[in-house]
Amino acid sequence: MQNVSKEYNGNPVLKDVNFKLGQGEVLGLVGENGAGKSTLMNILFGMDVIQQTGGYGGKVLIDGKEAKFASPLDALKAGIGMVHQEFSLLPGFTAAENILLNREPENKSVLSLVFGPRANTIDRKTLQKQAIEAITKLGVSLDPDMLVSEMPVGHKQFTEISREISKSAIRLLVLDEPTAVLSEKEAEMLLKAIKNLSAQGVSVIFITHRLQEILDVCDKVIVMRDGRIINELEAEKTSIQEMARLMVGREVGTGRIENRESRPLSDKVVLSVENLWVDMPGETVRNVNLEVHQGEFLGIGGLAGQGKIGIPNGIMGLYPAGGTVKLNGQPIPLNNPRTCLSSSLAFVSEDRRGVGLLLDESLEWNVAFPAMQIQDKFLKKYLGGAIKWRDQKAIEEVTQKYIDQLQIKCTSSKQKAKELSGGNQQKICLAKSFALEPKLLFVSEPTRGIDIGAKALVLKALREYNREYGVTIVMISSELEELRQCCDRIAIVTDGAISGILPATTPSEDFGILMVGKTKKEAK
Amino acid sequence: MERIKAMLRSFGLPRLIIAGFLLLLFIIAPFVGIRVGASITDTLARFGMNSLMVLAMVPMIHSGCGLNFGLPLGIISGLLGATLSIETGVTGPLSFLLAILYSTPFAIILGWGYGKLLNRVKGSEMMIATYVGFSSVAFMSIMWLILPYSSPTMVWGYSGNGLRTTISTDGFYSHVLKDFLQINIGTISISLGEILFFAIFAFIIWAFLHTKTGTAMTAVGSNPVFARASGINVDKQRTLSVVMSTWLGAVGILCYQQGYGFIQLYQGPMYMAMPAVSAILIGGATVNKASITNVIIGTILYQGIVTMTPSVMNNLIHTDMSEVLRIIVSNGMILYALTRKSGASR
Numbered sequence: 080m081q082n083v084s085k086e087y088n089g090n091p092v093l094k095d096v097n098f099k100l101g102q103g104e105v106l107g108l109v110g111e112n113g114a115g116k117s118t119l120m121n122i123l124f125g126m127d128v129i130q131q132t133g134g135y136g137g138k139v140l141i142d143g144k145e146a147k148f149a150s151p152l153d154a155l156k157a158g159i160g161m162v163h164q165e166f167s168l169l170p171g172f173t174a175a176e177n178i179l180l181n182r183e184p185e186n187k188s189v190l191s192l193v194f195g196p197r198a199n200t201i202d203r204k205t206l207q208k209q210a211i212e213a214i215t216k217l218g219v220s221l222d223p224d225m226l227v228s229e230m231p232v233g234h235k236q237f238t239e240i241s242r243e244i245s246k247s248a249i250r251l252l253v254l255d256e257p258t259a260v261l262s263e264k265e266a267e268m269l270l271k272a273i274k275n276l277s278a279q280g281v282s283v284i285f286i287t288h289r290l291q292e293i294l295d296v297c298d299k300v301i302v303m304r305d306g307r308i309i310n311e312l313e314a315e316k317t318s319i320q321e322m323a324r325l326m327v328g329r330e331v332g333t334g335r336i337e338n339r340e341s342r343p344l345s346d347k348v349v350l351s352v353e354n355l356w357v358d359m360p361g362e363t364v365r366n367v368n369l370e371v372h373q374g375e376f377l378g379i380g381g382l383a384g385q386g387k388i389g390i391p392n393g394i395m396g397l398y399p400a401g402g403t404v405k406l407n408g409q410p411i412p413l414n415n416p417r418t419c420l421s422s423s424l425a426f427v428s429e430d431r432r433g434v435g436l437l438l439d440e441s442l443e444w445n446v447a448f449p450a451m452q453i454q455d456k457f458l459k460k461y462l463g464g465a466i467k468w469r470d471q472k473a474i475e476e477v478t479q480k481y482i483d484q485l486q487i488k489c490t491s492s493k494q495k496a497k498e499l500s501g502g503n504q505q506k507i508c509l510a511k512s513f514a515l516e517p518k519l520l521f522v523s524e525p526t527r528g529i530d531i532g533a534k535a536l537v538l539k540a541l542r543e544y545n546r547e548y549g550v551t552i553v554m555i556s557s558e559l560e561e562l563r564q565c566c567d568r569i570a571i572v573t574d575g576a577i578s579g580i581l582p583a584t585t586p587s588e589d590f591g592i593l594m595v596g597k598t599k600k601e602a603k
Numbered sequence: 604m605e606r607i608k609a610m611l612r613s614f615g616l617p618r619l620i621i622a623g624f625l626l627l628l629f630i631i632a633p634f635v636g637i638r639v640g641a642s643i644t645d646t647l648a649r650f651g652m653n654s655l656m657v658l659a660m661v662p663m664i665h666s667g668c669g670l671n672f673g674l675p676l677g678i679i680s681g682l683l684g685a686t687l688s689i690e691t692g693v694t695g696p697l698s699f700l701l702a703i704l705y706s707t708p709f710a711i712i713l714g715w716g717y718g719k720l721l722n723r724v725k726g727s728e729m730m731i732a733t734y735v736g737f738s739s740v741a742f743m744s745i746m747w748l749i750l751p752y753s754s755p756t757m758v759w760g761y762s763g764n765g766l767r768t769t770i771s772t773d774g775f776y777s778h779v780l781k782d783f784l785q786i787n788i789g790t791i792s793i794s795l796g797e798i799l800f801f802a803i804f805a806f807i808i809w810a811f812l813h814t815k816t817g818t819a820m821t822a823v824g825s826n827p828v829f830a831r832a833s834g835i836n837v838d839k840q841r842t843l844s845v846v847m848s849t850w851l852g853a854v855g856i857l858c859y860q861q862g863y864g865f866i867q868l869y870q871g872p873m874y875m876a877m878p879a880v881s882a883i884l885i886g887g888a889t890v891n892k893a894s895i896t897n898v899i900i901g902t903i904l905y906q907g908i909v910t911m912t913p914s915v916m917n918n919l920i921h922t923d924m925s926e927v928l929r930i931i932v933s934n935g936m937i938l939y940a941l942t943r944k945s946g947a948s949r
Contacts, residue, residue, distance in 0.1 A: 395832070397831070397832055416831060416833070416834045417834035417835075419834075420833070420834040421834070426832065428832060433826075433828055434828045434829060434832050435832075436826070436829065437825045437826050437829050438825075438826065439891075440825055444818075444822070448818065448822055448829075448833055449833040449834070451815060452815065452818075452819055452833055452834060452835060453833070466814060467814050467815040467816075468813055469813050469814065469815070469818055
């Protein structure tokens with residue numbers, strides 16, 4: 080791949096990506112969420128998304144010839160196979176049937192003379208044989224007659240991979256986090272299978288968050304961050320620590336992080352969370368214990384799917400949750416957004432468009448709505464409070480105030496929220512929470528999907544709000560660097576629980592190690 | 604050119620076609636021997652009779668419950684109020700007020716249950732609402748026979764029990780609003796009473812949508828997840844909107860009866876929802892956005908078509924095309940709006 084670059088709606092997500100992959104090599108690809116790994120693979124695989132959002136820059140060369148895939152089918156023909164994180168298997172079919180789906184060996188029958196090839200029958204014997212061939216090539220034990228619905232996850236994964244390698248021309252296999260769902264033993268088997276494949280001359284691109292696996296199986300490692308390749312390493316010569324450091328941040332000691340003041344923490348605990356569980360799909364929280372101090376800026380980081388986003392969603396009552404949450408020593412009932420908001424908590428959701436905004440309504444409504452409903456602000460009262468009339472003027476004023484303060488780009492406060500860009504929408508979400516004047520503010524992924532300029536503004540606004548108004552802020556973010564810029568302490572969530580809380584001034588590799596679920600000792 | 608295009612888009616193509624068609628009818632009318640004055644009078648009279656039932660769509664659209672295909676439920680509450688009022692024997696304008704009063708508890712109870720039901724079927728409200736409307740009509744067809752009414756103006760003459768299919772409101776509240784403040788300009792006569800009556804309710808709804816609760820209701824319809832995250836009890840708001848819609852339907856049918864002069868029982872309410880639904884859609888409302896202006900424009904356009912096509916078309920081609928055309932317009936409009944639903948962000 081040469082100078083590959085890609086923009087989504089004007090936000091560059093990939094810049095000048097160059098790498099080479101030889102035959103039979105195993106390449107590890109690591110990086111934080113949003114580093115551009117998936118986009119890169121989508122380009123390679125010719126996914127529709129790329130075409131629909133304006134194509135990409137640069138070239139993809141295969142055997143020295145430029146390849147441009149209009150669709151995944153073209154990529155398949157060129158011998159590229161991809162196994163996604165989510166399974167795409169038919170549960171009611173056997174492994175063998177799934178492996179050769181839509182490429183079944185066929186027998187001609189009498190009917191096909193009349194109805195053409197559609198009436199061919201499936202040659203079950205050859206099907207079985209070919210499936211077993213693919214499974215043997217992979218080098219795992221898998222019963223071809225087993226129904227997918229009855230398989231353990233690991234075997235499903237093997238079925239997927241077998242399907243890819245059963246394609247005759249397979250030369251390059253992309254595995255997107257194949258081990259994420261596997262148990263340790265299954266993962267081991269898979270790694271062995273990968274080695275097997277590479278020995279047979281199939282190149283593999285292996286995406287994973289488990290750095291140990293990279294060391295075990297890969298020849299080369301590419302570390303990506305912010306749409307760039309940060310470094311290309313020889314797997315034999317690197318260490319988990321080095322990769323973790325490259326993955327999460329700039330070199331320690333550059334810029335303002337060093338100069339950041341380290342503030343003394345107040346002893347007073349504002350919010351204490353005990354044994355919190357949250358049933359949020361994809362972000363399950365299992366057992367979180369956390370204390371937030373008065374006036375601090377606490378960061379919560381971790382890899383996607385580990386449960387960091389579930390924490391605020393659970394506390395604010397958006398997903399079913401259990402455990403004890405105490406605000407200033409008073410327990411607050413869970414699963415009830417109203418009581419949380421009334422007790423001066425506020426939440427900026429990571430799902431801007433789905434939860435955060437009334438897309439079809441004006442900015443005024445978006446900013447003023449929660450404050451109006453919860454605190455009876457921006458209302459004129461008639462007949463002794465029996466009629467609560469919307470105070471249009473007050474709403475306009477407060478919206479204008481935040482438009483100026485947060486530099487929101489819009490035509491007027493009457494513009495509809497859906498017409499704004501992502502960054503400005505995010506600012507509206509912040510304004511909405513600021514209008515509630517909370518004592519404690521949860522901010523979830525405030526910079527997801529917005530450009531660098533807006534990112535800086537949003538973070539600045541949050542910092543100011545914390546420093547000047549003394550509002551306690553808990554910020555959840557996938558970007559560690561962002562957390563280190565703003566926060567006093569950072570908690571890392573792995574597997575639904577807090578794996579450690581460190582001061583923000585701690586070197587980023589320590590956080591990286593916490594993220595991949597290892598304690599410092601193990602890594603060494 | 605771009606601006607004209609944008610304006611056209613905001614006005615809506617179907618609305619434009621229908622308005623153009625109506626205009627054409629009015630232009631043709633004098634040439635085929637129809638007095639325009641009488642046509643306008645008719646249109647306005649029908650507006651007065653039907654507008655409240657169209658207004659009954661607004662609260663449910665605002666709370667995201669979709670179009671109120673369950674309008675027959677509100678109508679049934681109105682019918683219960685009407686028959687009870689006549690049963691008491693009170694005559695004159697007072698019987699109209701009494702009918703509204705009697706229908707209110709029914710509207711609240713039925714609307715509450717209907718709302719609870721709709722909260723369980725989020726996403727397919729309109730389909731369920733249609734069935735609620737139809738099945739309630741079927742149920743009430745039995746009840747009209749069984750309920751122990753005894754007023755001689757209403758029961759079957761030969762058996763002495765069971766209500767007749769059509770009951771005259773003569774002597775009770777026939778034309779109470781229609782004849783109130785009627786003004787005549789040339790051949791046109793306008794019933795200010797009916798229009799005023801509608802205006803009062805339209806104002807109440809408009810004002811309600813400007814209050815804290817009304818704002819919450821609109822937010823629930825616009826983005827229920829947002830509303831929930833802002834501490835709104837989504838189900839409660841939806842139920843409230845359904846109760847309001849049902850009650851407006853009840854008052855709407857009473858208003859219709861006083862203009863029409865008859866109470867229609869049994870299968871009468873069956874297809875009452877369709878004209879109201881298509882009227883508000885012609886007015887420019889979508890499945891999740893509606894305003895009072897939509898109600899007014901829509902009712903005038905729809906009722907205008909219904910009034911004008913029979914007379915003009917019949918005189919023009921001497922066949923009865925009107926019913927066909929009316930069905931095409933009303934059902935076509937509903938179909939059009941429902942296909943646009945997926946395009947609108949919710």
